Amino acid sequence: MYPDSHSSSGATANWLLSRIDTPPVVGIVCGSGLGGLADTLKDPVAFHYQDIPNFPQSTVQGHAGRLVFGTLKGKPCVCMQGRFHLYEGYPIQKITLPMRIFKLMGVETVILTNAAGGLNQDYKVGDIMIVKDHINMPGFAGNNPLVGPNDERFGTRFPCMLDAYDRKLQQLAQDLGAELGFSDFIREGVYCVLGGPSFETIAECRMLHRLGADAVGMSTAHEAIVARHCGMRVFALSLITNQAVMDYHSEERPSHEEVLETGRQRAEQLERLVSTMVGRMEINNNINV
Numbered sequence: 597m598y599p600d601s602h603s604s605s606g607a608t609a610n611w612l613l614s615r616i617d618t619p620p621v622v623g624i625v626c627g628s629g630l631g632g633l634a635d636t637l638k639d640p641v642a643f644h645y646q647d648i649p650n651f652p653q654s655t656v657q658g659h660a661g662r663l664v665f666g667t668l669k670g671k672p673c674v675c676m677q678g679r680f681h682l683y684e685g686y687p688i689q690k691i692t693l694p695m696r697i698f699k700l701m702g703v704e705t706v707i708l709t710n711a712a713g714g715l716n717q718d719y720k721v722g723d724i725m726i727v728k729d730h731i732n733m734p735g736f737a738g739n740n741p742l743v744g745p746n747d748e749r750f751g752t753r754f755p756c757m758l759d760a761y762d763r764k765l766q767q768l769a770q771d772l773g774a775e776l777g778f779s780d781f782i783r784e785g786v787y788c789v790l791g792g793p794s795f796e797t798i799a800e801c802r803m804l805h806r807l808g809a810d811a812v813g814m815s816t817a818h819e820a821i822v823a824r825h826c827g828m829r830v831f832a833l834s835l836i837t838n839q840a841v842m843d844y845h846s847e848e849r850p851s852h853e854e855v856l857e858t859g860r861q862r863a864e865q866l867e868r869l870v871s872t873m874v875g876r877m878e879i880n881n882n883i884n885v
């Protein structure tokens with residue numbers, strides 16, 4: 597009934613570890629159209645999801661479906677070139693399984709990226725939002741990735757989420773954003789996850805905005821919950837790929853093509869921000885850093 601267990605993530609972690617030289621300390625998840633990040637890794641070793649035991653398959657355009665190991669600014673990293681979403685039909689425990697595999701391989705810090713619609717009226721398409729918090733809408737209806745028997749080897753039954761997104765990493769991103777000359781398009785805000793795949797109605801966008809969300813998407817929060825449950829540090833970025841429409845007179849229509857196109861236009865800056873961050877991050881263990 598509950599597809600994840602310590603044994604399936606453990607078997608996959610061991611399978612991967614036996615095929616790479618250096619265990620990763622940073623895990624990166626590439627959002628829609630942001631997979632180019634994985635191509636920036638040095639000395640890459642890549643696995644197609646279909647070849648990895650217990651791994652789900654990517655079914656969405658803009659998610660290549662490869663797990664890439666390599667170094668970024670000298671730090672050993674693993675990069676998911678494509679993630680899994682609730683709307684693909686996988687159980688929520690399955691779409692977050694890679695977080696536990698990351699943990700078992702030695703990852704300390706997870707960087708999540710996503711494409712999102714901008715609810716905050718000050719946001720523009722192409723802005724990069726540092727996620728300071730999330731609203732987990734599916735969780736309100738009981739669809740939380742930690743539902744089911746709790747495996748104490750990963751973490752506690754009732755994990756705290758008040759510090760889901762690491763504040764020091766948020767500050768580092770602000771500082772580096774300024775250093776790189778990105779201040780004009782760097783924001784900070786609250787990400788709200790919905791199940792998708794339909795985009796929001798106007799009434800839903802208005803409601804989410806009033807609830808305090810700055811951006812809306814279909815991922816990330818579940819991964820953050822599972823990553824925090826097992827003690828990894830989490831940092832997340834949303835690329836605002838389209839404006840959420842709040843006006844019945846608007847002719848704007850969100851589309852996945854627009855999402856991918858904005859990803860293409862901002863990919864280079866987003867990749868620079870992430871790689872600069874990885875370069876400056878403090879890593880706690882002694883593996884090659």
Ligand SMILES: O=P(O)(O)O[C@@H]1C[C@H](O)[C@@H](CO)O1
Nearest residue numbers: 627628710711814815852855
């Ligand atoms: O994987 P992310 O959250 O970046 O993907 C977003 C949400 C949908 O999968 C898709 C909509 O265009 O982009």
Ligand SMILES: Nc1nc2[nH]cnc2c(=O)[nH]1
Nearest residue numbers: 711712713812813814855
């Ligand atoms: N739910 C949702 N996900 C997105 N991903 C990219 N843009 C959007 C959006 O407008 N809404």
